[in-house]
Amino acid sequence: MTESKPSQKALERILKGEVKQKPRWFFVVKNILMWIFGGASILVGALFVSVIIYTVVNSDMDLHREIYGYFISYITLCMIFLWIFLTGVFVILCDVSVRHTDRGYIYPLYIIISIHIGLSIIVGVFLYAKGISCYVDDMLGSHMRYYYNVNKRRAVSFDLPERGILMGQIVRRNDNIVELMSTDGTLWVIAVDNIPTQKYADLQGSDHAIFLGNTNEKGVFIACDVKMRSINGMQVVSFDFDDDNDERLLLREKHYEMIRQQLNQMRAALINPCNDIRWRLER
Amino acid sequence: MQEHNEKRSDQELVALTMDNPSFYGVLMDRYEQRMLLYIKRISAVAMEEAEDILQESFLKAYQNLQSFDDDLSFSSWLYRIVHNETISYWRKKKIRPHGNSIYVDEDFLERIAGTENIITDIDHDHLKDIVQKVLEKMDDRYREILVLKFIEDKSYQEISDILKKPAGTVATHINRAKKQFRDLTKELNVNFNS
Numbered sequence A: 001m002t003e004s005k006p007s008q009k010a011l012e013r014i015l016k017g018e019v020k021q022k023p024r025w026f027f028v029v030k031n032i033l034m035w036i037f038g039g040a041s042i043l044v045g046a047l048f049v050s051v052i053i054y055t056v057v058n059s060d061m062d063l064h065r066e067i068y069g070y071f072i073s074y075i076t077l078c079m080i081f082l083w084i085f086l087t088g089v090f091v092i093l094c095d096v097s098v099r100h101t102d103r104g105y106i107y108p109l110y111i112i113i114s115i116h117i118g119l120s121i122i123v124g125v126f127l128y129a130k131g132i133s134c135y136v137d138d139m140l141g142s143h144m145r146y147y148y149n150v151n152k153r154r155a156v157s158f159d160l161p162e163r164g165i166l167m168g169q170i171v172r173r174n175d176n177i178v179e180l181m182s183t184d185g186t187l188w189v190i191a192v193d194n195i196p197t198q199k200y201a202d203l204q205g206s207d208h209a210i211f212l213g214n215t216n217e218k219g220v221f222i223a224c225d226v227k228m229r230s231i232n233g234m235q236v237v238s239f240d241f242d243d244d245n246d247e248r249l250l251l252r253e254k255h256y257e258m259i260r261q262q263l264n265q266m267r268a269a270l271i272n273p274c275n276d277i278r279w280r281l282e283r
Numbered sequence B: 001m002q003e004h005n006e007k008r009s010d011q012e013l014v015a016l017t018m019d020n021p022s023f024y025g026v027l028m029d030r031y032e033q034r035m036l037l038y039i040k041r042i043s044a045v046a047m048e049e050a051e052d053i054l055q056e057s058f059l060k061a062y063q064n065l066q067s068f069d070d071d072l073s074f075s076s077w078l079y080r081i082v083h084n085e086t087i088s089y090w091r092k093k094k095i096r097p098h099g100n101s102i103y104v105d106e107d108f109l110e111r112i113a114g115t116e117n118i119i120t121d122i123d124h125d126h127l128k129d130i131v132q133k134v135l136e137k138m139d140d141r142y143r144e145i146l147v148l149k150f151i152e153d154k155s156y157q158e159i160s161d162i163l164k165k166p167a168g169t170v171a172t173h174i175n176r177a178k179k180q181f182r183d184l185t186k187e188l189n190v191n192f193n194s
Helices: A006-015 A024-057 A061-068 A074-099 A109-129 A132-143 A150-158 A249-269 A273-282 B002-007 B010-019 B023-042 B047-063 B074-092 B106-115 B124-137 B140-151 B156-163 B167-187
Strands: A165-174 A177-182 A187-191 A208-215 A221-228
Touching: A006 B023, A006 B047, A024 A074, A024 A109, A024 A132, A061 A150, A074 A109, A109 A132, A132 A150, A150 A165, A150 A208, A165 A187, B002 B023, B010 B023, B010 B074, B023 B047, B023 B074, B023 B140, B047 B074, B074 B140, B074 B156, B106 B124, B106 B140, B124 B167, B140 B156, B140 B167, B156 B167
Parallel strands: A187 A221
Antiparallel strands: A165 A177, A165 A208, A177 A187, A208 A221
């Protein structure tokens, strides 16, 4: 009777050497790996948060409002939601890995979520301030065809020189002349005498910008305003649509008026987001 | 010698087992009956199956003995392994065997009736039958937590360590388990003292 006891059967197998103890280092390494994985998921979450900040800061809401008449473009929204969704996935992965550590189960879910989101925001702001999010966004945009990073979205929505908007990468800056490579590879000469003084200093080579203005008979683009891509600034970059203190106001207003008239014609056809998307796809 | 070993604490025996596996026999003897009862209380397995589950649990505990954390009680740690092994076996068996039911002993019956204020003037065998039916109808996780709290007499912290859930979640689940037990008992027309 006693021979059938589970404890005796188990002991027999142990003493015969059929079952051996796993070494202590196995558990130590497993525990450390789980904590590392939890920490890494916070870092990845932070990276996503930094890209969210970068996307929002460069969402071009003002220009969208002017051109398309609604608050924010569909693609910008999609990108933001994609990053929020991915951040959520990594919050769950963090929770799973912490629960697989020795005493990780004592922490309630809300504590893990709060710590993850809090640290992701703090580290995310730091990464954005260091320009990492811009690098990630550019890299994804160049390697993933269907990923619409800031530059691709701007190219789709705002590369309209015939309508007074020019978008591209600044290749050279020389006094009051800027050379810009547009998305179709055309090299544009832009006169920047008329842009607001405070923005003149922001013009830097090798970065992306959107110019508002008009093309003269010599093919030079006369800019009245510019919007640089914000790589690490916390202020949402915008055009000075309502600036009435600038000494070049009259000239700029003339340009604005011309652009608005052209844009109004477009807006009539693009009154709802569906038309807007169809229009952009057709382009 | 055996008497001396029986006086040793669980922690001491675990430490001695690291060098000499024979000491593990003392630990297993200490918990064998309690664990067999626990397996039968949370699952409707036959005695032979319960013994198999327990044997596997003992072996798994031995394999993982180096991961035993001194901050936990050995009892909670072993309960956790036995619990997981039982649930895993129970879930693998999709069809529940005929003729077996959740084990309800006298101790179990008294405690659960006392806890839930069930009027105990009803026939004893009938009450046992009702409790058995209610337990089988309950969600697995609620039945397990009810058994740990009211039958195995575990504290919130111990249940938290056994089920690997935060103490707050344990408290919530205990309340839900009690409510479900009460609701199911009412469905079977059993009255409660107010």
